[in-house]
Amino acid sequence: MLELQRNVIFGQFVETGSVVHRMDARVKIAATFVLIVASFLIDDFLGFAVVLPLLVAIGVVSKIPPGYVLRGSQIFLAFLAFILAFQVLFYPADVPESSYLWRWGILSVSTEGLHTAGIIALRVILLYYVTTMLMLTTSLVDLTNGLELIFGPLQRLRIPVNELVLVFVIAIKFVPIFIEEMERLARAQTARGLPFDEGGAITRARRIGRLLVPIFISGFARADTLTIAMNTRSYRGGRHRTKLRQMRASPSDWLALALVIAWILVAWKV
């Protein structure tokens, strides 16, 4: 039986009242951005080893149970392993004879292949970890306000920032709703005798098609309801809106951001 809800933590917010949760959302978004950039700058194992304590510290300070994050990342990690296995076995570049550990036809395991796959794995895990932590520690309202304020200056270039941010927030917000709906659909179809976890690739693909139609129909129905709800409340983008809560970054928030930047610079340069 499908048990997706427990295994997908994306878009969920876990309130633990920690220091990380109380930080200014703009600072958290900026720090996340710095770490995303870092995942591209750092290209050796030593650099990632330097970043690791910082990530552990963020995890510990946020008070989010590590088991919860790990359980919610099972699907992601399984897929990652699957992709990386391909990456190693079909490593395309020319490799000197001496570094082959094993070879069979076009399949091979070489030290170069393993090294590349290892760096990619660390990069991907870093990206996944920082974006997941941002979601887990920042409520959707804070995330929206933070993004709107950060990209606010773009409004002078006549880019509709508030509307674009709202599109992304709606998308994120609806993921758990669709997951729940999907589970209900799967149960309903299983109850009527349709097997779920059997069959080859084509059967599975057709089954997904059968699930997508009701998902899309309910999605459009929800869109109509939400549009009416927003229009009756006179939604008109971000223009002339005032906020009940103004965001204020404390000196310690800036200090934390400076620490992250300094740490990343060290990891990059070593």
Next chain:
Amino acid sequence: MSMGSGSEGRGSIFRFDTRQIVVAGIIGGIALFLGFTRLGFIPVPIPLIGNATIMHIPAIVGGALEGPIVGLLAGAIFGIFSFLQAENPVFLNPVVAILPRLLIGVVAWAVFVGLRRWSVDLAAAVAGLLGSFANTVGVVGLAILFGLLPVAVIPAILPQAIAEAVLAAVVTVVIVRGVMLFRSGRTTAPEDESDEERRY
């Protein structure tokens, strides 16, 4: 900020109405949902790519049914997802991950609008087919341009590209039919031949 200061935000490059914002968000949400649950990936044992995806189908459906802006935004959400959860090294490059995805919905919209007066089913199938090709050609083309994939990879990817396109064509027809049927409010089968046209 005082009410009625007037200048700020007026006349953005592109304007959306509330409905476009909501529909783009929800369609993008379906793409994210397919991604996070990995339902959108159908494992194919082909090196370098590894998975046939159906994550671009929301962008196709959004473009076909709701116009180019919704299609573009849904594609953008798909692109940002494939960048932030890039299990495939090719998508660690944000240009390769995001740029081609913007076109999926726009292509689907143009095809659908162009063909729908002949047959809605045909229009949906071709929109799925070409939207899917726009994705593959854009991603593989840019990846080759950036030197992330060798040119020799094209014959290896071809079977997967065709499989994805056919899958997208079939699923798009079914979804477009389903959504249009739902919107028409009909709950029973049409009673006679002449009613057939009004079904959509």
